[in-house]
Amino acid sequence: MDRRKFLKGSALFSGLFTLSPSDLWSSQRSTQPPHMGKAKNIIFMVSDGMSLGTLSMADLYSRNILGKGSHWMNLYHEKKVSRALMDTASASSIVTDSAAASSAFGGGIRVKNGVLNIGANGEKHLPIWQKFKKAGKKAGCVTTVTITHATPAGFCINSERRNAEPQIAEMYADLKLDVLMGGGDEFFNPENRKDKKDVYSVYRKKGYRIMKERADLKTAKNGEKTLGIFSTGALPYSIDRANLTDFKNTPTLSEMTQSAIDQMKNHPDGFVLQVEGGKVDWAAHANDIAALIHDQLAFDEAVKTAVDFAEKDGNTLVIITTDHGNANPGTIYGTDATQQFNSISEYKYANEYILNTIHKNYSVKQVKDWIYESNKLILNDDEARHLLSFYNGLEKEEGLYNYKKLPFKLYSDMQKSRNSVGWISMDHSGDYVEVAAYGPGSELLQPFIKNTDLHDVMLKAAQI
Structure with a gap:
């Protein structure tokens, strides 16, 4: 080997790693492919707290127990999507919380953990669903946790505190968001609010239909503003919903997603919708493998609902990702690993x-x-x-x-x-995460991105 060439190559290679990740990303952005189509609608899907192990094990469980691959992984097998890895860091840490992560998507900037679209000097960055509302589109959020929680809020409002959920409930009404579905009755119900304010009545006066049960989804009308609050606190875990009669009147994430699409799909200027599998994160915090897998699979059904619509519609960009990893669960080597993992089906x-x-x-x-x-x-x-x-x-x-x-x-x-399933912790992790994109604008997705880049992808795809 020519030692001089080797040393020259080594110096060049090592020099690459003196660059910051931002330098590498900025060089990638300069080589983006030309925009191939305009997205009239955008569906942004977040499996909150989904480590790669969660995605893998849900697919493994689906194949081993249900006899079919997960819809998300099938999109990869069928080469239907653009795919990327994403750095999820916040402005204050390599490990983000959901508020800062959602602000990266929603506000297009990295903020400190705990705040929503508020910069280091107190500046307010206009959240992306407000940008799309100003452009004439309908906008909505559905989630399996409280609708006022950090992930939906990051697309919609500015707040110094992610925990200001009673106030966030009122902010949504002022913004006249078109579809809101999830949990959180305690933030709308005067009997449970400290100030005794009837926030439901505020929404009714603004023309919203209030929904409380699964059956109410069938009564929602096209073009009508709706507020669906289906539980106090978060919605139940999917595995409990399936096996406990007390929760039969609670809608699934897929059902809420379909209802939200149906309510907004005929709007001439299009719509934007955020869909969050919030209980995936909660299950990871609890190191609860059954709750984790079943809520990930419930999110996966919502992915199918969104992509099925997008395939028929032809004008819809679907982005599928997570905001951060959590607990990094994974299967452990052993003679009986397969059999032991499959026992989770019991x-x-x-x-x-x-x-x-x-x-x-x-x-x-x-x-x-x-x-x-x-x-x-x-x-x-x-x-x-x-x-x-x-x-x-x-x-x-x-x-x-x-x-x-x-x-x-x-x-x-x-x-x-x-x-045979292990966990590294009971909290968030800073690992890179998966992103998939389907439909017009998906060609904008680069192989390695920052979380803030998805804000730009949405705006460019919609040509706003």
């Missing part, structure tokens, strides 16, 4: 429901019987006693969305030894 409920059912007066036998009934797992006496110690106040577990301090991690560790 899980009947989310871990939150399972652990909420246990009380401190349960006996060791009652705990073991309940765990077997709900997960077909056989615990030994020591494991059952360890679970009970949390209910007797001997141990406590913190964690986001763990208000009752349930032993999520302890129980997921017990499941891990039997289902």
